[in-house]
Amino acid sequence: MVMMVGLMVMAVVVLVPFLLGAARHVVLRTGRPRWVRRLLAARAKDTPTGAGLTATDELLAFLNANKRVQIEQREEERLIRHDVQDGAPPRTGVDLDAGTAVIRSGGSGADGR
Numbered sequence: 638m639v640m641m642v643g644l645m646v647m648a649v650v651v652l653v654p655f656l657l658g659a660a661r662h663v664v665l666r667t668g669r670p671r672w673v674r675r676l677l678a679a680r681a682k683d684t685p686t687g688a689g690l691t692a693t694d695e696l697l698a699f700l701n702a703n704k705r706v707q708i709e710q711r712e713e714e715r716l717i718r719h720d721v722q723d724g725a726p727p728r729t730g731v732d733l734d735a736g737t738a739v740i741r742s743g744g745s746g747a748d749g750r
Contacts, residue, residue: 650696651693658690
């Protein structure tokens with residue numbers, strides 16, 4: 638009996654977020670009903686992942702430690718600023734005060750010019 642209750646709880650923890658996520662996907666794809674789509678679209682700007690994905694990830698992280706590392710890595714990637722020119726010497730520069738812009742060509746010669 639206790640085992641059956643445990644299985645039912647696990648099924649609810651996995652199935653309910655999955656069904657909610659599927660319903661969210663259908664509403665966003667079809668656009669109907671419109672008031673739900675507006676509500677979901679406004680919320681989608683704030684959170685990149687839905688409740689279904691978050692619940693499933695947390696459940697998997699509870700069962701597998703590697704998933705916890707993956708979730709933490711995803712959070713770090715979301716927080717890190719990504720620049721196009723990271724690690725390379727600057728090829729462009731704009732000085733708004735002086736009104737000048739500098740663009741250097743990426744020469745293919747051996748002397749680097």
